[in-house]
Each structure stands twice: as structure tokens, then as C-alpha cells.
Amino acid sequence: MALLEIRDLSKVYYRDTQKIPVFEDIDLDIEAGEFLVLMGPSGSGKTTLLNLVAGLDEPTTGTISVGGEKVTAMSRRQLAAWRSDHVGFIFQLYNLLPVLTAFQNVELPLLLTHLSKSERRDHVNTALDVVGLSDRADHFPRQLSGGQEQRVAIARAIVSDPTLILADEPTGDLDAKSADEVLTLLQRLNGEFNKTILLVTHDQRAADRGHAVMHLDKGVLTR
Amino acid sequence: MKYARLVWVNLMRNKRRTILTTISVAAALFLFVALRSVNTTLDEARDVGSESRMVVRNAISVVFSLPEAYYNWLTTVPGVSRVTWGNWFHGIYQDPRDFFPSFGVDVDGYFDIYFEMVVPEDQKQAFLRERTAAMVGTGLMERFGWRLGQTINLTSMIYSPDQSWPFTIRAVYTPIPGWTDEAFYFHYDYLYEMSEWTQPGWYVLELEDPSLAATVATTIDEHYENSRFATRTETERAFQSGMVSMYGNVGLLMNAVGIAVFFAILLVAANAMMMSGRERTSEVAVLKTLGYSDRLLFGLVVIEAAIITVVGGALGVFGAKVLFEGTGFQGMGFLPGFEVKLSTAAVGMAIAILLGLISGLVPAWQAARLPVAHTLRRVA
């Protein structure tokens, strides 16, 4: 059985009484340890799909299972707990809290666990070490470059050791060099730490780093 | 409290707003405590009287007096163990606005009935011996900076305002808790000689048993019903309560204003919290993707609001206590014994917590119900 199983997934938006289908009856399997890239023009529903997998949005019909657990059947409360345990989310605009230091930002997901203060510190330091920013732990986001901010965001995504890393255009706002660093980092997480990654992008250079590429266009998913 | 930092940085995000809101709450709670203290002070004055003492006064009103001849008959009433009398003097020392209670009393009998004042034996004897002697409470001594043995001059609002009354302070009493430390007592005989026409303002009876109060009152009032000076007899507590009711509906007024204060500050605090919430929607969405539950985010917002109102409330309540006690505020003489009671401070803090809970409710609910996907899309 695949780690992520998507079956007959449809999402329809309603504007007034008008029905706007994003995609219909999508099926997708991602095996554990896979690095899958999802491409498509803007407005094709890539981000919507990602949000559905993370349990941030509800599908119109269909099911999503991760590691045998049916995400689409969970309550809001169960979803929150599930995200905390299993999902690491990386955004295009990093979405760090500007009032917290890099260390504190990375620590945020760990506050939801039962770890002690010293255990949390160890985990955060490890994560910052993996992304190569141990020396920036006490910097605030505005004191970091865009690439560094995104690496802090990646540290935040991996600190609780999630099953699945979901990345939404993580290089969309970065210069070529920073983008390269971030992509290399993701590759390393996949190769070295065996993380399963679903990357959404319309950047071909990013797509080249994955094991496989799929395209979402006009509501149809193709390999 | 591992979320403390998260709450703290949110509070400090817009320092000016947090501080202004906190001060607003402090001002409101200061006012609330002041208003409530007016009420508790009046209520206290109502309850200060004893149930085992009765006051006999002129049935028409307390401003009329009673004949001295009543004394002998009152001592024969069954159930009455002792009788004494006093007279309202309304003395003024320099400034008429600096009010204090002053009485001409039957010094021989008065202290057998009123055990509330503790006086050194030698001072008591000195006070009893001398016709122009006065006995003064510790609080009043302090207020006017008087010394034992000092001779002071008072005028009276009741008697001719041109007349000056010299008194020598021969005794200083310490009250038992709950009794005023600002009263001024002197010899009724002195009052009688100086004024030439006074008679007792009221008689005070000590009962053998408080349960006899109703019977004693009926006996006395029926006895004098058809005389020129009909009487009205009631327990000291009922008598005090009647005096306090002359302030009218102060309680109602204070409560009405208190409610207005509560809602005014609730609007200010709730508005501030909603503005904070609105500026932070994207961050709430991010925390939700990290796995923060609706319930946790709801709690964090409410706690944030409660911290503002509780800190503000504590400042206001504490400020009121310190200010009123430091200045010895007495409501320009109309509220003797004014104090911020501990129960008032507690009610003030409870109100502050309530304010926090209510003002945080709407933004907390909004944070909890925030649709993540929609919010993130709008931001990106």
C-alpha cells in the first residue's frame, strides 16, 4: 500500500450559484521515500490539491489516506493533531512569524508535543544544523536573506520529524542561487533522511530534482 | 506554560496599543473601585450600630430634642439595664467642609454603655473631672494634628455661629475595629450651660437582652404617644440605617454609572483585540498548518486579552487602594471611614477577568474558525 493514496478526489468552488470545478476524480499514489513533483500552470489547482492533502481544505468528494489513516474523515480537531504529527508544510513566502527568532520559529511545532524544554532545544538545534543555520538561531526573520528564511521554514517543517513534507512553490520567491540551495536541501532530506516529499512548482529547475513529475492541467492529472 | 512566549510576543507586537488599552482598563477599574467603595462605605455605616442598644428620639425627627425628665422614667422600663443620652453638636474646626461627628454626652453614664472606645484610665479620669474637657478619637487627633492637653476652639452649626466654644483635650480613645476613630465627645453639662436652652437630643438604652427590643420600643413609644414630645424608639442599627438613607439613592446611581463604565471599557478592549486579531489572520493560518488546534488558538487569544485586562485591572484596583488610603480620602467629609475593602478589590479583579474573557471572545472565535486554505491563498 502506498504512503499517500488519493481516490476519486474532486474539488468544486461555488461563486454565487455558479459551479467552478477545479479538478474531478483524481487518483494518485505516492510511495514512502518518494520525491514527487507536481507541475501545472497557475490556477490549475496544484495548491488546492496540496491543501487537501494537508487537511487544510475539504474535498467535494473522494478520499485521501496517509499511512492508512483516512484524512478526509477526520474532524477539525483530529486534523490539527494529525498535521502536527505527520505533515511538514513549506510555503512560497516562508511565513515565519516576524516577532520570533529563527530558533523560536522552528520550535513552534514542538510546543504541541510533550517534549521537555531541553529536548525541544536539542531537536531545534538539530533541525537548524541540517539546514546549515545553527549560527543564525537568534536572528529575527527580517535579519535573514530570503534563502535563509526559507531554510528556517524548512527546519520548522522537519523539526517534528513528519511523515510527509508538502512544499508549495518553495523557490518561487528566491534568486537562482538561493533556490538551488533550497532544492539541494530538499533532495538531501529525501535521500539522506528518507523523507517523502510532494513539491508543487512551475519552475522546471525544481522539477528536475524530483524522482517523478506529474502535471495537473484543466483538472486532469497526467504523468 | 510553554506558550507564554507566543502570547508575550503578540502582546508586544503593537506595544502602543497594548499599553493604551491596559491604561484604559486601569482607569476604568480605578473608577469602578471608587464607585463601589462609596457604596460599601455607606453600607458599612448602616450596619455599624449595635442590636443590644436602642435609641429613643423625638418622633417628629431627630433634629428635635427630648425633655431631661424622661431619664428617670426610662430607667424603670423593664428590660432596660442602663440609660444615657447625647446631643448632636455639629462642631466645626476652622473649615466647615472638614466634617467630623461631635457630641455632647452624659459623661457619667455614656462610657458604661459604649465599650467601643478604649481610653487609658488616667486620661478617662481627667476627662470626667473637667467640665470643658474633650475626648477625641486617634484618627481625628491625627487629622488636625492636635495634642493631648491642647485647648481648641470649635463653632457649632446648630448653635449661634458667632459663639466660640473652647475645649481642652484630656483623653484620646482608640476604637475597637469597625468603630469610628474620628469622633469628638464632651460634657453635656457644658453644652447645657453654654447654650442655655438645650435638652437631650436622644437617649440611649442598654438592653438586658437584644430579644426584648420590640417590647421595649412599644412600651416607651406608647407611654409618650400623647405627650408634647412623642418618642420613636428603635435599635441603634435601625437608627444608623435611617441616617444613611438621607444620602438618597446614591447606591443606585453608583451602580448605574458602574455599568456604563463596564460597557464603555468593554467596547474599547474588544475593539483593540479585534484590531489585533485582524492584523494577524495570516499567522493564525500558518500556526494551523503547523497543527495548532482551533481550541488552542482560541485559548491563546483569550489569554492574551485577559492579560491586558488583568494587568490593567490590577493597576487600577491597586492604584485606587493606594491613592485613597494614602490621601485619607473621606469624600470631602461626606464619606467618613471611606476605604477600598478587600472584597471590592476582589470584585474589581473578577470584573477585569470577565472583561478579558468577553473582549477576547470574538477575535478568539474568529481565530478558531479561520478557514486556512482561503486565508493562505489571499496572503500568497
Add this chain to the structure above:
Amino acid sequence: MKIPLIYNIRSVRQRPVSTLFTALGMALVVLVFIAMMALSRGFRAAIVETGSRENVLVVRSGSDNELTSGLGRATAQTIAGMPFVAEGSTGRPLISPEVYVLVSLDRLDGGDALVVARGVSPQAFEVRKNVEIIAGRMINSGAPEILIGKSIVGRFAGTEIGETIRFASRDWEVVGHFAAGGSAFESEIWGENEQFMPAFRGEVFQSVTFRMSDPSAFEAVKLALEEDPRLPVGAHREYDFYASQSELLTRVISIAAVFIAGIMAIGAVFGAVNTMYAAVSARAPEIAVLLTLGFRPLSVLSSFLFEALVIALIGGVLGCLFSLPLNGLMTSTTNWSSMSEVAFAFSVTPDLLLRGMIFAAVMGLIGGFFPARRAARQPVVKAARQA
């Protein structure tokens, strides 16, 4: 160049909840202010209306109230014979030697209170022009009959026509109710002086009130009375005498009103500051555009001040509207100068409403100033970048 005002009004409407909360907060402050001032005004009006400028009130020398005064019958007769006392329609002097005592009446809602019982001469109703019988009939001379002021009718037991009230060891029959132009007389019981005198304190009047034949000659009248060796009296213009009785309580309420409203205003002003700062930072890009277009910083400043003023005036209007139902609401208190119960109505006057509006405007301008100055001083480049 002026920034069109419609711009601010639109902006206020874009944030309806914030605007409404801020305005409502101010409205409550204005309401408390107006309500307390209306209380003070109402009390003052009732007491002041009691006295006429054409009348002289005579009490014992040194007394500042009727309660502690005492004048003998001879004194009253001497005054009645003086030339400056006006004559009534029947040719008798317009003078009323009066007995003034307090009686304890049972409130219908429980407890009791002291009420003034005033024994007057038959001429009193001509001396005091504002007094008129509104129900029942006039008292008959020589009978134990009384009239009840309309403010205490229905508040105390035994005040309806035909009922009796017992005081001074006698039963007194209520034969009529009277009005007195909203003055404190309406909180009194009136009977005949010759009936009250023996029932209370013996051969003593508390005051003598008469109409002057020439109201402008008060100073001369006062001098003539007070210098007369036969008369141990003090003479006061009736109006001033009662007005001074209202001073203490009026002052206490006014001080309380300013104290309470002032502290409440701190909260309301800070609320406005918060709201306006939020408005300024939300519109930083727009401000940048305006400044780039060449609007002067002063225009931006006044534009935001105007916006704060609009919010405050909405609050002011709401506060005034909330206060209107209070107008005419009856309440009562003890007049500390006479130790008696006085009924009066909250008096919400146009000038109080105006003061409430001014109060609101001041709160708005103070609350709007710093945010408006921030907007005006905002560097154009920085503001534009935020856009």
C-alpha cells in the same frame, strides 16, 4: 489643497465595527456626563425655583436655614407693619410668617423620610405667585387640614385627598394638592401657621416671607430690617436664600460628574487613539499616494483629525440620544441644608446636550491628533513601498 471629506466618511464606513465600538464607548461617557449634570441641574432648579426675586425671607440673625431659626410673634407683627411690605388685593400686607418643621413620613416603597411641614399664613398663596391648588380645595382657617405638594403625592402614605396623616400628636386631613412650578415647595406639606405653631414648638415662627412693594429696593429693605434694634433678624432675597441651599449638593454632584466622566474619557480617548492608528496604518499606501500627488501634510493631518471628529460626533449624538429618556425622570434626595426630602426631575437641557457634544468633540480631537500627525509626517517613499 483640501482632501475631500467624503474620503474620510467612506473610510469610516469601511470599518463599521471599529467605528461603532469607538463611538459607543464615547457615547457612554457622554451619557454619564449628561446624566450626572442633569441630576445636578434638576436639583438646583427645584431649589432655586423655590424662591422669588421679589420676596424677602427673614430668619433669625446668624441662621442660614429655616430649621434652626426662631422669630417671635412680635417680630412678625413689627415686620408686617413696615412700609416696604407690598399690599395684596384685599389691602392686607403680603406677608407670611411661617412655622417650618420636619416630619417623618412612611415611604410607600418602604422606610421613611423627613418631609418639610410648613405652616403658612392665608396670604402665602399670594406672596408666592407660583403656588396653585391643582386638586381638592384650599385649607379652611382654624381646621386641622393640610395641602400636599404634588411631588410627594403617591410617594408617601396618606397623601391622597381625604386621607389623614398623623404628626405632632394630631391627625391632619389632606384636602388638596398643590403645584409650585417644579420647585422644592412641591415636596412640602402646607398647613395653617396658627394650627402648626402650638402643635410643634410653641409661640415661635421659623421665618417670615413678604413681598416687597419695590423689588429693586432690596438693599435698603435689608438694611432697614437688620439695623432695626427691635429685630434680631437677617434678611435675604428669597431667591438667593434658596439658591445658596442648593450650592453644596450641586457642587458635590458636579465634581463627581467631572471626576467620573473625566476618568471614563481616558479609556474612550485611548480607544479612539487605537482606532485611528489602525486606520492610519491600514491606509499608509493611500496616504503615500496623496502626498505624492502633492497634498500638503497639513491637509493629511486635518483629514484624519476630521475623521476622528466624525467618529466622536457619532458618539456624541448617540450619547445625547441615550440621555433624552432621562429628562423629566423623577428622583429624590435629602437636601442637606434643610435635612428634608426633596423630589426633583432630571433636567436634560439643550445646553447640556451641547456640552455633551463638545465633550465628545474634544475626546475625538485629542484621540485623533497623534495618529493624524503620524500620517502627516509619514515619509512618502516609505509609505509608497508599503503599498
